[in-house]
Amino acid sequence: MISDFFRVAWHVMRKDLTVEVRSKEVLLTTLFFAVSVVLVFSFAIVREGRAPDDVAAGILWVAVSFSGTLAMGRTFERERYNDTLRALLLAPSDRPAIYTGKLLGLLVLLALVEMVLVPLVGLLFNAPVLAFPGTLAALLVLGTVGFSAVGTLFAAMLVRVRSRDTLLPVLLYPITIPVMIAGVRGTAALFQETPDLPMAQFWIGLLIVWDAIFITLALWTFEPVMTE
Amino acid sequence: MTKLNPLLIGLSAVMLGAAPWMIDRAPYESTMGLVQKVFYFHFPSAILFLVAALICGVASAIFLFGKRPRADGWAIAAAELGLLFGSLTLVTGPLWARKAWGVWWVWDPRLTSSLLLWMIFSAYLLLRRYGGPGSDKLGAGMALFGMANVPFIYVSVNVWRTLHPQTSVVPTLPTDMGLPLWYCFAAFTMLFIALLNLRARLEHQRARVEALYLAEDEA
Numbered sequence: 001m002i003s004d005f006f007r008v009a010w011h012v013m014r015k016d017l018t019v020e021v022r023s024k025e026v027l028l029t030t031l032f033f034a035v036s037v038v039l040v041f042s043f044a045i046v047r048e049g050r051a052p053d054d055v056a057a058g059i060l061w062v063a064v065s066f067s068g069t070l071a072m073g074r075t076f077e078r079e080r081y082n083d084t085l086r087a088l089l090l091a092p093s094d095r096p097a098i099y100t101g102k103l104l105g106l107l108v109l110l111a112l113v114e115m116v117l118v119p120l121v122g123l124l125f126n127a128p129v130l131a132f133p134g135t136l137a138a139l140l141v142l143g144t145v146g147f148s149a150v151g152t153l154f155a156a157m158l159v160r161v162r163s164r165d166t167l168l169p170v171l172l173y174p175i176t177i178p179v180m181i182a183g184v185r186g187t188a189a190l191f192q193e194t195p196d197l198p199m200a201q202f203w204i205g206l207l208i209v210w211d212a213i214f215i216t217l218a219l220w221t222f223e224p225v226m227t228e
Numbered sequence: 229m230t231k232l233n234p235l236l237i238g239l240s241a242v243m244l245g246a247a248p249w250m251i252d253r254a255p256y257e258s259t260m261g262l263v264q265k266v267f268y269f270h271f272p273s274a275i276l277f278l279v280a281a282l283i284c285g286v287a288s289a290i291f292l293f294g295k296r297p298r299a300d301g302w303a304i305a306a307a308e309l310g311l312l313f314g315s316l317t318l319v320t321g322p323l324w325a326r327k328a329w330g331v332w333w334v335w336d337p338r339l340t341s342s343l344l345l346w347m348i349f350s351a352y353l354l355l356r357r358y359g360g361p362g363s364d365k366l367g368a369g370m371a372l373f374g375m376a377n378v379p380f381i382y383v384s385v386n387v388w389r390t391l392h393p394q395t396s397v398v399p400t401l402p403t404d405m406g407l408p409l410w411y412c413f414a415a416f417t418m419l420f421i422a423l424l425n426l427r428a429r430l431e432h433q434r435a436r437v438e439a440l441y442l443a444e445d446e447a
Contacts, residue, residue: 150373157369162360170354171366174347175373181340213376221369224292 005100008093012101016075017108026074027109034067034113035120042124056127057187061143061180063117064110068147069169071109072155075102080159089226099222103152110144127191135200136190142207143183146214147176153218157225179214182207236422243415250408257405263327266320268408272416273316274342280310281345283424284352285375288368300364301431303371305424307352313420314346348374 020026041059045051079085088098118140122129129136154171158164186203189196247268257264283306291299321339322332333339352374356367 153369154366157366160362161355161366163358167355167359171351171370174344174351175370177344177347178341214373217372217376221292221372225365225369 005094005097008091008097009100009104012088012098013104013108016102016105019078020105020109026071027112029074030067030071030109031113031116033070034063034117037063037066038117038120038124046124051125054188054192056121056125057184057191059125060117060121060127060187061184063121064114064140064144064183065147065173065176065180067113067117068106068110068144068151069172071106071113072148072151072172073165073168075106075152076155076159085159095223095226096219099152099156099219102156103148106148106152107144110148111141114140114144128195131195132190132197132200135197135204136187138204139183139186139190139200139207142204142211143179146179146207146211147172149211149214149218150176153222153225156222179207179210182210233422233425236418236425240415240418240422243411244419247408247412247415250411254405254408255402263324266324268412269416270317270320270324271409272413273313273320275413276416276420277310277313277317277342277345279420280306280313281349281375284310284349284371288371288375292365292368292372297435298432300368301428301435302424303368304356304431305427307349307356307371308427309420309424310349311346311353312423313416314342314349317342318346345374 038059041055041062042051045055045059076085079088089095091098118129118136121127151168151172155168158168158171161167182203186200186207189199189203251265251268254265254268256262284303287299287303287306290296291303321342325334326332348370352367352370355363355370359366
């Protein structure tokens with residue numbers, strides 16, 4: 001049973017990534033959007049080559065959440081446009097496995113985006129991104145998982161709803177602000193002049209709790225909300 | 229239940245009308261003085277704000293997993309009341325904070341999470357208003373996530389050191405302050421129950437009218 005679950009999730013993820021490798025639509029647009037967000041912030045905030053202290057962490061996470069929202073909307077828009085969501089849901093498999101596959105595909109895309117975003121933020125805002133690579137990676141991974149777990153569920157549910165493009169951020173941001181607070185505070189603890197490692201680890205612990213709650217709730221609700 | 233509504237509304241109207249006298253007769257708090265009296269309205273609205281979140285979440289879970297369409301009416305009613313009592317909480321809180329802490333607002337965990345819950349209610353109602361067909365299930369999912377935030381709000385004040393008074397303050401109040409507090413709490417709760425009842429009934433009737441229209445279209 002468990003192996004079946006992950007086999008289906010793996011296939012859904014591979015399908016999404018294959019489509020993505022061929023078209024590169026979501027990756028390129030999301031990446032470009034994320035870079036523009038960071039650039040807009042640097043034009044607005046950096047004065048005479050110096051950014052104010054403590055802004056780098058916030059800007060990194062704003063860019064992640066904005067571009068993440070864009071990517072989420074697009075991955076399900078493709079299913080709606082080609083009317084393949086019904087085919088996907090008709091597959092004789094667990095619905096939560098389909099959700100997991102979609103989530104994993106999104107996470108791979110966002111990981112690629114973050115690999116560009118982190119050095120860019122380090123460069124433009126003088127953030128010490130290489131000081132604690134492991135801790136920073138843990139914060140980014142856990143934060144992105146929590147954010148995407150809710151986002152994938154909401155994007156899937158919004159496929160059938162009017163004005164889905166405006167409603168996704170409206171619903172997503174209030175719910176995921178706890179994750180954003182933990183991510184931003186943890187990253188800021190690493191980026192400050194005297195890094196505060198125990199503080200960053202405290203926020204990592206909190207992120208693990210939130211991720212567990214959000215993933216459990218999402219797996220639990222995906223089945224009933226996707227049933228017509 | 230419907231016969232109870234006028235009684236509840238009348239009683240809470242009389243009690244709320246008399247509340248200023250009750251609050252006036254309560255003694256002044258030694259350090260905060262007059263402004264502490266906003267607490268008699270702040271506390272009941274804050275508790276009912278959380279109760280509304282719980283009702284909305286539980287009703288949504290029943291709607292989603294138990295497939296009972298009527299539960300959705302209770303969820304909408306609770307969400308609207310949550311927004312109402314949440315707004316009361318968020319307006320009376322800063323009035324007090326300005327005097328007690330010297331600022332209108334601080335990003336303390338409890339204040340932050342109350343504001344978040346208020347935003348979740350707003351987003352839920354925006355979805356129900358503008359989402360169109362299919363938004364009821366999505367709203368129920370959203371409400372479940374909103375309910376997951378409630379224990380976070382309640383516990384947060386005790387875990388992190390904050391400016392907000394601890395939750396143990398209320399049972400230890402002296403009687404002459406505790407009496408008007410529970411009096412106001414009773415009045416607010418009756419108002420809450422009556423409004424919840426009326427709003428849910430309205431929603432059920434609306435759903436019924438819709439079903440009748442659909443049936444006539446098919447006939």
